[in-house]
Amino acid sequence: MTTTSGTVEYVATPEQMIDAHLTWMRAGGYAEKSVRASRRVLRKAHTELPEGLHAAIGTELAAWLDNPEWVRATKCAYHKHLVRFYRWATNPKDPWMTFDPSADLRAPKVNPGVPRPAGDELVRAAIYDTADPWRINCRLAALGGLRACEIAALRREDVTAEVMHLWGKGDKARAVPTHPLIWELIAPLPPGHIVRRPSGRPPTGDWVSTQTAHYLAAAGIPTKLYPLRHYFASTINQRYGDIRVVQELLGHASVMTTQRYTAVTASRLREAVTVLPFSGSDADDTPSAGPAPSDAAAQPPHRSEASAPPAARRGRRPRRPGRGRP
Template identity: 35%
Template sequence: MDDTDIDPIRDYLQFREDGALGIRPLGENSLEHYETILRRMDLGLQAGILGSTTDEIRAWICRPGRSASTRSNYIAIVRGYVRWAVAERWIDYDTTVRLPNIPTPPGRPKPWPEEALADIRARAAAPWALAIDLSSYGGLRCIEISRLDREHVTSRVTRLWGKGGKYRDVPTHPYIWERVESMPAGPLMVGARTKMRMTPNSISVGVRAHLKTLGYPGFHNHMGRHRFGTRAYQTSGHDIRAVQELLGHSSIATSQRYVDVAEGALASAVAGL
């Protein structure tokens, strides 16, 4: 075998995609994220990940400016990769055993404000306007937006292919139907130059860049999903199970992280005691 064919990161990602040995397979979006982090780390370490010491790996992960959640995520990713490499005899011992376990507080929901959404909808250009509506009024993830075809959307319901290969039906909001009704069959999100289905990452990056041009730096499409979860919770009479079904979460605890509770609601709850 030519040395250029040796790529343990590629082999590990294939292992994770296949879901071998009973390990939950990674979806397309997660695989892309894992590869981005592992490739970046492998290039950033002089001897690569598998040739570096624990201290060198820790120093790269714990660079100043990285949040606790980012560091925790990087440690989890590299641990899985190195443990696989030990099992496959790429290396002799696990250099990630002594990496710290970094506690991370649960993230707060970040729905975009309603007035900001109204302004964005009034000025957003295609195809980003559709992606913004799909997240804000349908609760779609970028991977679900990428997979969505015109045939999956009716005036009544939208059929989604979500994480883990699971399908779910979400009622179609009139704003979404208004944008989709006259579109041709096939993928709803198509690259302007490639004329091909857009990837989840290209949708995420494209929406973020477009929002920045509209005067909303730091805004991203997942904020629409948080907005959808929050509004669904409010309008359903605080039915968290309904929110769970609409967002496609396997755990109610995950859905709770998508629901923003207004300060006024907290004050009313205490005042009513």
């Protein structure tokens, strides 16, 4: 592959292409987690493809994605990184490649996620029977709907007794009301990150999620931050009944994503079925069909011979216009 700089043409290596693509992602506002994931996937693909990332063809990409050891979610994520890279590389305004091998690459189908909120007893144990900082993490997820990456980025100066100012995926900002049990733990904290690593390094979403899960498992509480966030969404949707409100609280761009977080309980399903008629044995449950028609009303009306046309009285069909003699 070649690219030009003024009148000088030079050949770019795949490593240079990947680095330039990552720079483009950072300039476009992609989260650093997404940039790191893209770097890992692109380097993996370049190493494992027969001719490398820069000389691959569509069938090679399809064969690489058809790895039986990968789940469909992994294949879908890898497909997304590849398509974004090749579309960037074949941009006619600044081309690094002359063709896009991913143009006809079909995205793997991924089944929609099933809501899996934590139960009330697990939530109660997670927000009351745990030690800090894990208790703060659990309350932020269950009572604020925060993602692990948002918990990691949250600072004391971002939280007041009324509202939490959050930075979500793609550095999208949103405000979520502060639950009293959250404020109870955050109010006395000093400025800086709410969650602090023992090493002093800034916390990451992966670290917050993994360490909280390990602590909860050791404490005998079989749940994680993600089911606690699902609990937040499902409970508000069931009690408040407005999925658009839930969408704003969770920071979703599409309400379709929010629907995967909101579970419908079996009791709500039973209540919905009971509104149908014929739900009981009483006669009152049967919808009334109205009074039975009388014999006179049931008989179709007969036209008298006086009202019938002359041809019908003589047993002949009426003459059609234009069919008789002139």
